[in-house]
Amino acid sequence: MALSRALFLFSLIVTIFSTMAMAKDFVVGDKNGWTLGVDYQTWAANKVFRVGDTLTFNYVAGKDSLVRVNGSDFQSCSVPLTAPVSSTGRNTILLTTTGRRWYISGFANHCKSGQKLVITVLPQQQDAWWSPVPSPSASPLPSSTPAPEAAPPSNAPWAAASVPRRSLLQKKLFQIFNRNMIAV
Template sequence: MALSRALFLFSLIITIFSTMAMAKDFVVGDKNGWTLGVDYQTWAANKVFRVGDTLTFNYVAGKDNVVRVNGSDFQSCSIPLTAPVLSSGHDTILLTTTGRRWYISGVASHCKSGQKFVIIVLPQQQDIWSPVPSPSPSPSASPSSSPSPTLAPEAAPPSNAPWAAASVPRRSLLQKKLFQIFNRNMVVV
């Protein structure tokens, strides 16, 4: 009985940490943060963004902000009236759905000066502990090349919610929180 309980706990811990280890936190602009003078398209070009990952925007509060827009607003550097504007100076966005995401600075001419980028969010990566789903043919599936981060209009404008989908399972949020708590208590040497 004790052995089976220990194996269960071990399996649970391995499952939680293997899933958490797959989620990444991307600090936008790395050490430069979210500011003018950084080529964010180049920054994003060599990264793979997946559901469950987070984007962290670091900047001086009151001097900048972050706005998620659609493709046409991205190209024109326009901010829709209903678009949520983040302005805390340390904004973290959980990527909850697949597809293209466009982010711009809504301050003065920052967007027109290049403070913007587009990413493609891919499905969450399967880990070795998860069962592999069997492929099922889709009637709308058509052969295509891998997605490229080109500027194309989004199918629907972003919702008024602060970039979270209501249908996302809470499991990934719990694992992310546990990971953050665990890392907060670690000493970096």
């Protein structure tokens, strides 16, 4: 009886996970956050960014800022006059489309001192439950000269309030499954 219940739960979990994209939350710079003295290209080098993932930028409000720019502005560390600048201290950005994303600090000379990040966003992984995890080398590497972006930025950090929080359903199902397996 307990075994059949456990198998049922396992089947349910497999069904849910196989139809669900496995989005990831990336805290830019990990525990260091968005600040001077961090090599963000090294930080991003072993990560694969996909549509549906989120980037969270943590920094000291009023003492730093975040600006999404195009490739040429990234290269020159220029903040366009029309670019919205966020200085709230925390920005969560939902990656909604594929392609390159360029982020710089708009504060003083922080960008010229290396506080900038370029990533390539890949399509959502299909059937994430059964597919092997891609190696970081499988993602396109940023070139030394970023190409200019054709359209204006669409993943603005100031729209972060509308980013949905992650569901605890996966964690709860995992706990239920493990509890039942131990009871068997």
